Amino acid sequence: MRPAAEAFYGTIRLIRRFEERCIDLVRSGDIGSGIHPCIGQEAVAAGMCAALRPDDALLSNHRGHGHFLARGSDPGRFLAELTGRVGGVDKGRAGSFHPSDLSAGIWGASGTVGHGAAIATGLGWALARDGDRIAVSVFGDGAVTQGALLESFNLASLWRVPVVFVCENNGYATTLPAPTAIAGSVVGRAAAFGIPASTVDGQDPEVVYDAMAAAVDRARSGGGPSLVEFTTYRYEGHHTFERRMRLAYRDEAEVARWRERDPLAIQAARVPPDVREAVDAEVEEVLDAAVRFALESPHPDPADAFDHLYATPVRLRAGVSHA
Amino acid sequence: MPKLSYAKALNRALTDEMERDPDVFVLGEDLKFALNNVTTGLLDRFPDRVLETPLSEQGFTNFATGAAMGGKRPVVEYQIPFLLLLVLEQIANQANKFRLMSGGQVKVPVTYLLPGTGWRPGWGAQHSDQPYGVFAHLGVKTVIPATPTDAYGLFLSAIRDDDPVVVFCPMPALAMREDVSYVDLAPIPLGVGRVRRTGTDVTVLAVGHLVHEALAVADELAGEVSVEVFDPRSLHPFDWAGLAASVERTGRLVVFDDGNRFCGVGAEVLATAAEEMRLAAPPKRVTRPDAAVVVGCAPELDLAVQPSRAQLVAAIQAVVKS
Incomplete structure (x- = not known):
């Protein structure tokens, strides 16, 4: 069942303010990597993740903070990951670019654009052998020009794997506009492999939820993969480094047009003002506590640099000779 | 004492391990006809654990990573040594890093089997490589058995290992036969010369x-x-x-x-x-x-x-x- 309007509003508000706090922490140097902000795309995360069961598996990407928060990852532990602390969800080994949090059903974020889809396909195949969990692969428009993505479409369709391919089409692969990169269409690619696909408004979390719920049902009931392309937009740059570089690859009018469809405003209009105020206040409290937790969490001990490298440990030599 | 060939040792190790552990499955190209004799007889015994793949090496290598994260133990067979360089990113940058990047939350027990590396007379410049040093350099567990007994034991240990392991089987050794008593076949630990x-x-x-x-x-x-x-x-x-x-x-x-x-x-x-x-x-x-x-x-x-x-x-x- 579709969640209540205030629940979606709360998720979108949490993601928006989390990203704004992160940008502050990038400025202060606490998040050394910078981040790929998802401001403007929050409705996709909120609607998509609400359609999943807690034990379903999602593979995220470099612009994935919203996915984590929407799936219920602890904001404090997640932020501690971004600041490289041992209290982070991955003990400081993932940072902003490659996080995972299995307790929230997020199994990783591959940095090789488009390649995570085949990992999600294999994961979905394995999960289906032992039950009715499904896998979700989330990628952007930049991924659809990768051959590896098409290999995953082929395998998933051929073997009827319960996986949902989600394309967050925000119009740009870093600086490259989608129309100058993509011949044909995103959904046309899926159709070529016999995968049902649709293009859906990604700024309205309720519309996102409905489309995603249909794809999830199909996967869970043995119908195989689907692709949903959500049209959306990022109001910030590709990465926070753009705040210094001021790259002029899109004009102000375009950004302003998309701001008229701000997911936060769209969902706010569905929630009474007093409820909104209460949600906003709670979000600030949660984020204050998260920032405190992240900055108070210890830095890793250099002696632990090899921890978690192997599951079956091997003896490794140091970088300097012992004799 | 029976004669065991190197190729038969690989087949026997895989069969024994699939018998023992229902999470082990094998995927790769042309497995049904067992072009390298590794998967001979497996399809009949384990019909739903032999995945014959289309020609999509990068796709099915990443697929194996996902399946391993999901609790399975994939064995991926490649027909040509250079294909390992086509999937170098998928092995070294994806499979081998996911455990570290997850802070130990996942493990990725995939075995990559190369039944025939090195010189293949008559097969051209793109079939005769020995890329084992590349994988060792990048920290991917890498074994290269010389004898049928070692092929059996190291392949078995590779499958049981909780990390990605590449098994290089040199072409000139594949035809080698050895007198062995089958009861003596056993796993051989990685890293022991x-x-x-x-x-x-x-x-x-x-x-x-x-x-x-x-x-x-x-x-x-x-x-x-x-x-x-x-x-x-x-x-x-x-x-x-x-x-x-x-x-x-x-x-x-x-x-x-x-x-x-x-x-x-x-x-x-x-x-x-x-x-x-x-x-x-x-x-x-x-x-x-x-x-x-x-x-x-x-x-x-x-x-x-x-x-x-x-x-x-x-x-x-x-x-x-x-």
Whole structure:
């Protein structure tokens, strides 16, 4: 069942303010990597993740903070990951670019654009052998020009794997506009492999939820993969480094047009003002506590640099000779 | 005692492990017809655990990573050694890093099996590579069994290991047969080398099928030089203590390695020996030359860029004299 309007509003508000706090922490140097902000795309995360069961598996990407928060990852532990602390969800080994949090059903974020889809396909195949969990692969428009993505479409369709391919089409692969990169269409690619696909408004979390719920049902009931392309937009740059570089690859009018469809405003209009105020206040409290937790969490001990490298440990030599 | 071939040993290890562990499955190209004899009979016994894939090496390598994260133990078979470089990113950058990047939340127990690396006479320049050094360099667990018994034991351990492991099976060793008692077949731990022949004058560290060449050379020189032959069996992890113990006894070292010279396994072994072991004479290595390409279609050219017995003899004699 579709969640209540205030629940979606709360998720979108949490993601928006989390990203704004992160940008502050990038400025202060606490998040050394910078981040790929998802401001403007929050409705996709909120609607998509609400359609999943807690034990379903999602593979995220470099612009994935919203996915984590929407799936219920602890904001404090997640932020501690971004600041490289041992209290982070991955003990400081993932940072902003490659996080995972299995307790929230997020199994990783591959940095090789488009390649995570085949990992999600294999994961979905394995999960289906032992039950009715499904896998979700989330990628952007930049991924659809990768051959590896098409290999995953082929395998998933051929073997009827319960996986949902989600394309967050925000119009740009870093600086490259989608129309100058993509011949044909995103959904046309899926159709070529016999995968049902649709293009859906990604700024309205309720519309996102409905489309995603249909794809999830199909996967869970043995119908195989689907692709949903959500049209959306990022109001910030590709990465926070753009705040210094001021790259002029899109004009102000375009950004302003998309701001008229701000997911936060769209969902706010569905929630009474007093409820909104209460949600906003709670979000600030949660984020204050998260920032405190992240900055108070210890830095890793250099002696632990090899921890978690192997599951079956091997003896490794140091970088300097012992004799 | 029954004769066990190298290829049959691989088949037997995989069959035994699939029998023992229902999470083990195999995927790759043309498995139904078992072109490399590794999957012979498996489809009949385990019809839903043999996944014949289309030609999508990058796709099915990543698929294996996901399946492993989801609790399975995939064994991926590749037909051609160079395909491993097509999927180098998927193995070294995805499969091998997910455990670390997740802070230990996931494990990725995938085995990549190469039943036929090195020179394939007549098969052209793109089928005769030995890319094992690349994987060891990047920290991917890498084994290269020389005998049927080792092939069985190391393949079994690779499947049971909780991390990605690449198993290189040298083409010239595949036809090799060995007298074995099946009850003696057992897993062999990664990172444990073996002295194949004891000697007192010089240690020859030989990799893969070159172990057999080194043993032949040791026989040939028996009256003249006492050669100890050390087979590391796995390249990462590497049995440095085993090698050091051998060199401690002999004081001299020659490495016999079918990889290219620059940044190869031979280079690493010599560097470590120079830094950390007590040597009575400067060590030597016999390898493929820098930038070597085995063209595969002209035996004269192919042999010119592969390490030979004659080169090993000369290197041993030079090291012993100095």
